Amino acid sequence: MPLNLSQFQDKIIHIVGVSGMEGLAIWRFLKKHNFLVVSHDISENLEALKQSFFSFHDYLNVDEKRKIWHDLERDKENIKLKDNYLEDISEADIIFVPQSWFRYPANEPIKHLSKNIKIKQLTELYFENFPGTLIGVTGSNGKSTTANLIYHLLEDMRGRKIWLSGNDRQNPPVILEIEKATKDDILILEISNRQLIDFKYSPNIAVVTTLEPTHLDDHHNFDNYLETKKNIVRYQKASDLAILNYDNKNVRLFANCTCAKVEWFGLNTASSLEGAFVFDGNFAFIFDEQKPFLKLKNFHLPGEHNARNALAASLVARFLGLSNKQIARKVSSFKSLPYRLELTAKFKKTKFYNDSQATSPEAAKAAIESFPNYKKIVIAGGKAKIDPTDFDSWIEALINNKVKMLLLIGEASEQIEKEIFRLKKKVPFALGKCDNMEDAVAEAFANIQNVDIILMSPACESFGEFADYRERGRRFDVEVKKNIKKYKF
Numbered sequence: 001m002p003l004n005l006s007q008f009q010d011k012i013i014h015i016v017g018v019s020g021m022e023g024l025a026i027w028r029f030l031k032k033h034n035f036l037v038v039s040h041d042i043s044e045n046l047e048a049l050k051q052s053f054f055s056f057h058d059y060l061n062v063d064e065k066r067k068i069w070h071d072l073e074r075d076k077e078n079i080k081l082k083d084n085y086l087e088d089i090s091e092a093d094i095i096f097v098p099q100s101w102f103r104y105p106a107n108e109p110i111k112h113l114s115k116n117i118k119i120k121q122l123t124e125l126y127f128e129n130f131p132g133t134l135i136g137v138t139g140s141n142g143k144s145t146t147a148n149l150i151y152h153l154l155e156d157m158r159g160r161k162i163w164l165s166g167n168d169r170q171n172p173p174v175i176l177e178i179e180k181a182t183k184d185d186i187l188i189l190e191i192s193n194r195q196l197i198d199f200k201y202s203p204n205i206a207v208v209t210t211l212e213p214t215h216l217d218d219h220h221n222f223d224n225y226l227e228t229k230k231n232i233v234r235y236q237k238a239s240d241l242a243i244l245n246y247d248n249k250n251v252r253l254f255a256n257c258t259c260a261k262v263e264w265f266g267l268n269t270a271s272s273l274e275g276a277f278v279f280d281g282n283f284a285f286i287f288d289e290q291k292p293f294l295k296l297k298n299f300h301l302p303g304e305h306n307a308r309n310a311l312a313a314s315l316v317a318r319f320l321g322l323s324n325k326q327i328a329r330k331v332s333s334f335k336s337l338p339y340r341l342e343l344t345a346k347f348k349k350t351k352f353y354n355d356s357q358a359t360s361p362e363a364a365k366a367a368i369e370s371f372p373n374y375k376k377i378v379i380a381g382g383k384a385k386i387d388p389t390d391f392d393s394w395i396e397a398l399i400n401n402k403v404k405m406l407l408l409i410g411e412a413s414e415q416i417e418k419e420i421f422r423l424k425k426k427v428p429f430a431l432g433k434c435d436n437m438e439d440a441v442a443e444a445f446a447n448i449q450n451v452d453i454i455l456m457s458p459a460c461e462s463f464g465e466f467a468d469y470r471e472r473g474r475r476f477d478v479e480v481k482k483n484i485k486k487y488k489f
Contacts, residue, residue, distance in 0.1 A: 003179055004128045005033055011093040013037045016086075016107065018072070018079060019052040022098040022122045025173035028068070029125070031075075032176070039079045040086055042106055046076060055467075058169040086110070094118045099167075099194035103218070122175060123191065126165065127201040129178050132185035135316060138196065138232045139209030139245075141363040142309045144168065144337055145301070146209055147190040149313035153322065153330045159184060166190040169470065186320070193218060196228050202235035205319070206260070207243045207312050210305070211250035212362040213390060226250060233258035243315050245308060246273060263319075265311035267304055276311040276318075283311060283331070285318060293324035298332045302341060303370030310334070339473035341367050341457075347484045350448055355457035356473030361394035364459035368397045374452035376403050377444045379437075379476070381410040382460030388419045394459050395420055398429065405430040405447055407440040412460045436465065437472070441479035445487060454480075 013030065017023035018039035030037050043049035053072065054065055072079070080087045086109055089095060095117055101107050110119070127134065137147040144166060151164040163181065165174045167190050174187060181187070189203065197218075211229060213222045233242045233254050240260035245251040247266035255262045264275035274287050282292035283299070299310055310331050317327050336342045337357075345352040358364040364380060378398065385391065395416075398406060406429055408416055413433045420427060430447075434440040444454045456476045458469075466472040 003033070005035075007128075008033075008035050008094070012091055013094045013096070014089050014092040015039045015096045016101055016110070017041060017098045019043060019049055019056065020098050021056055021169060021173075023096070024053070024057065024068070025175050026096045026122055026125070027072075028173075029175045031071070037078065038088070038092070039075070040089065041079065042082055042085055042104075044082050046073070046081070049079070049081060056169060059172040089113065090117075092117055094120055096120050096122070099123075099192060102194075102197075121195060122173075123189065123195045123199070124201065125175055126178070126187060126189060127203075129175075130163075130185075130187045131181055131183045132160075132187060133205065133320075134203040135186065135188045135205040135207065136191045136203035136232050137188065137207040137209065137312075138191045138193070138229060139207075139251075140212045140360060141358075141366065142209035142305060143190045143192070144357065145306065145340055146207060146309040146312050147188050148337055149309055149331070149334055150188050150207075150316050152334050153313055153317040153327060154186060154188075154320065157186075157320070157322075161185045163187040167192055191232060193225060193228055196231045199231045200235060202231065202233055202240070202258075204236075204239075205241045205243065205316055206232045206236060206258070207316065208232065208251045208254055209245055209309060209312060210248050210362065212248075212360070213387075226253075230254060230257045233260065236260035241319060243275075243312055245312070246275070247308065263315055265308060265315055267307060276315045278307060278311070283307075283314065283328075285314075285324070291324060294328040294331055298328075299334075300332070301334065301336055303366055305366040305370070306341070339469060341370065344477050345480050345484060347448070347487070350451055351453050352480050353453060353455045353457070354473050354476050355455060356462070356469045356476060358457045358459060359461045359469055361391050361459045364457040365394040365397040367455060367457040368394075368401050368403065371453055371455070372401050374402060375450060376401070376453045376455055377405045377407065377447060377451050378403050379407045379409065379440045379444060379454070379456040380458045380460070381408040381412045381416060382458045382465070382472070383410065383463050384412040384415050385460070388415045391416055391419050391459065392423060395423055399424065399427060403429045404451060405432065405444070407432045407434055407443055409434050409437060409440050409465065410458075410460060411464055416459075437475045438479050441476065441483055445483040448487075 018027050018041050137143050154162045163174045236258045238259050242258045242260045242262045246264040264273045267278045281296050283294040284290050284292040314327050339356040342354045344354045355367045462469045462472040
């Protein structure tokens with residue numbers, strides 16, 4: 001299908017963060033279509049840029065990275081590195097930025113240019129160029145799992161190619177192949193709060209999983225966060241569909257912000273609602289009548305939050321034409337995503353769950369509540385919160401769900417400890433502070449007797465000790481394997 005590229009004709013285009021996932025994808029897309037661009041990256045020099053580039057882009061093999069790096073290096077005259085970072089950017093007609101650009105002090109000058117220069121993101125290119133059905137998934141938690149569940153359900157649809165664009169290094173950027181898409185195709189977008197800031201597009205099908213106070217350092221307060229999230233439904237048409245979590249009071253409000261038809265999902269429902277719910281131990285569609293389609297026990301991801309994710313994905317699949325039988329078969333075959341409540345090891349009677357992607361207290365709370373009847377050691381911590389009371393509901397979950405020991409790492413350790421003892425003078429679990437992941441896993445093994453589950457679910461972002469949640473998750477797995485080998489002898 002022809003692309004909407006006329007907006008770039010004869011324009012001065014700058015790209016910020018060219019070594020990152022979004023920056024490189026935009027650079028490759030524009031270069032593929034013969035546009036001249038000026039790129040910026042905070043890397044110290046060309047060698048540092050190369051290291052940064054090679055550390056990202058897990059969807060590429062080494063030979064592919066070498067070829068792309070060769071192309072980047074040939075364009076070095078148009079790449080502004082640390083000493084010249086943002087040089088001449090005020091002359092741009094269009095500036096492409098990554099979704100987290102505003103978090104970095106070095107990008108402060110861009111904020112002052114936004115009144116006169118068009119600031120764009122990769123996500124806009126999808127809405128401007130994809131010719132088929134767009135599905136957008138957002139929420140404080142559950143975006144990745146729900147987006148991947150939808151893809152899993154739809155991937156075998158006859159005559160329709162299904163595309164997935166997630167916020168993950170393993171997802172190839174769809175933008176590089178988008179000209180191959182047709183009006184019959186479907187693109188599933190995982191959309192974060194940062195992608196929705198000042199965003200003026202909404203998808204044909206919008207899914208909102210949960211909304212809780214998180215990422216407040218991006219938005220200053222919860223009201224601003226909610227207003228930003230509403231953009232996923234704000235610009236929908238009457239022919240579109242909004243799929244909303246009835247169990248979350250904040251998500252329920254989104255029904256008042258859209259012209260689209262609204263369908264609900266949840267574990268609790270009033271008889272007047274239409275959508276997908278759990279009844280008598282079954283997933284069921286409720287429209288003119290109740291139609292169970294899968295026993296809850298046949299869905300293999302733990303936790304009520306994952307049941308809701310499955311209900312949301314099932315609704316999408318139903319409205320796109322899949323039968324109840326097809327939906328049941330695909331939902332029951334879905335496996336956990338990497339670093340999202342992933343069972344990564346077993347040692348004697350103890351199971352190890354890697355939930356490194358639980359970067360908020362709400363996500364970590366859901367993980368703890370997924371195993372209410374099991375004795376647990378929890379490893380948590382990371383980047384400190386602006387407001388320590390964000391941890392309160394998570395701490396209550398720790399107290400009420402058979403946690404035997406909490407091991408804390410990272411700068412949030414002191415903050416969490418103080419908040420625990422502010423809430424409770426006496427807690428029913430042991431509390432330990434560890435210097436790093438290595439020490440935390442070793443301490444967990446030293447106290448493994450009569451423990452059913454060791455759960456690494458941090459409730460915090462990873463920045464500081466780790467580059468991101470993936471590096472943190474990999475380190476946990478390495479340390480678990482090392483200790484299993486040690487304790488086998």
